[in-house]
Amino acid sequence: MLNYLALVPLFPLIGFLILVASQGNMPRRWVPWIGAGSVGVSALLAALIGIEFLGGSFEPYRQTLWTWMRVADFASGFSLYLDALSLNMMFVVTGVGFLIHVYSIGFMADDAGYARFFAYMNLFVFAMLILVLADNLVLLYLGWEGVGLCSYLLIGFWYDNPENGAAARKAFVMTRVGDTAMAIGLFLLFAQLGTLEIQSLMQRAVAAWPVGSGLAALAALLLLGGAVGKSAQLPLQTWLPDAMAGPTPISALIHAATMVTAGVYLIARTHTLFELAPAVLQLVAVVGAITLLIAGFTALTQRDIKRILAYSTISQIGYMFLALGVAAFSSAIFHLTTHAYFKALLFLAAGAVIHCYHHEHDIFRMGGLRKRLPIAFWSFVIGSAALTALPFTSGYFSKHEILASAYQAENGVWFWAAGTLGALLTGIYSFRLLFIAFFGPENEHASEHLGFAMSIPLILLGALALFGGFVSMPLGSVFPREQPGELGVLAAIVTDAAPFIGVGVAVLLYLTRTYPVEALTASRWGERLHRFWFSGWGFDWLYGKLLVNPFRWLAALNRGDIVDDVYRGVAVASQYAHRAFAATQTGQLRWYVAAFTGGTVLAIALGILS
Structure with a gap:
């Protein structure tokens, strides 16, 4: 089956080409069979390939299809590389991607751009698979830019609304900042080491550069620039909340399960280079720790159901960066996988609520949904529990590994403290959303019909969010030097207690209203702090003053x-x-x-x- 590896990305590409060639004239009932069906075939192939790979010796498999380009001493093949890391990512992209495609059949059923939507989604899955299976950084960069293009198309899918177009442009421009840094990094790596084939590149880097080398640090820093842009980490995090302008299945696929994890995958794939630059690796942890806290505090104040989940995504990617920065690479990928389960579940459950509320996003205009929308309610309960890392959910196992590894790292107490505080904040904002939207006075304006296509993915993702943490990919062959971290007794107690404290605070503030949150924001300083957090800590305002407004002034001057x-x-x-x-x-x-x-x-x- 390994010989059929190239078919995994090929089927979504074929689906895209068929849908585009039809120019919207294809019978509507055929569209989901091609759009969702092509990704389903890829998921099946990925499963069969994975069974053969995991049943063998875990030896990496390389498949070269053709030489893509050859100029002087530079040659780049259209080559795919399969090891435990890329197999894990392939499972996430095709498996979760297929469930989201099935959900979209019901969610987008009445949309005029039905075929166009599935065409864009198929192209995205193809580009993401190229990214994670690429054997060289040039092909990886092709997939990297491909998902950037698809994010622009999908975020601005409802282009009749100017705000959606603005959100798409913002995402495209901000991620291009990181992509430019990454491209410069690729030029530097080739100029110094003479290859961009990933495995050879890592071997040459170890041979040519000692630990702490300035060139290694510069190359790693440039790749980090690309990673923070694509994964919405500080300081390029502001595009992700606005990206919620697109249809909810897009939020689930691109901005929860796949695209925003591309930066995590890039650092994990080139971890050898980052280990040659300890200062940059430490910076990765610092960026992750600060980002997860900033996003966590911001999520506490949001009203839009999807923006709460968007800031939650930024925060959880911060945990992955924290794990990468303390060299807990397996833990980062483990959390990437479990996050795909429970965050896709939460976004699709949010989509069900929005769908039944006729596109209402404000959680304060909802209420009493636990009886009217039982599947969405229990999806939110399971997803919120996993997101909060309550015991025996998938998120518990992966987040616990990260905090344990952080605790054992150099200066790790501070990283552990940031992650533990972030876990407390996660408990508050996750259950704040749950209590406000699903408890309280019942809102009569919500319909109750979800349909088979929307219900089945929620049920399957709910099972993965609950039990997916019991199964993890054996990544020892990819990260052989990594040692699992352990927590001291006191640290373990605090770590396990933090999510429960967060849930308890949410109960007091939003369920029983023993201490109404309005009392906290009534004071002048409380109101200012709430407004500051609500604005995302003023980053959009700052970038507007420093970059956007001067550019607009110059554009007007030079009209x-x-x-x-x-x-x-x-x-x-x-x-x-x-x-x-x-x-x-x-x-x-x-x-x-x-x-x-x-x-x-x-x-x-x-x-x-x-």
């Missing part, structure tokens, strides 16, 4: 485009010159003789004078 003015000036000068010289062509012989004689005299005079 006529000074470069075009130069070319227009050249054109006008040419026209005048043409008219001037054309005026000399009178057709009268005496003028031509006079001009000839005058030119001859001038030439002789110049010759005499020189």
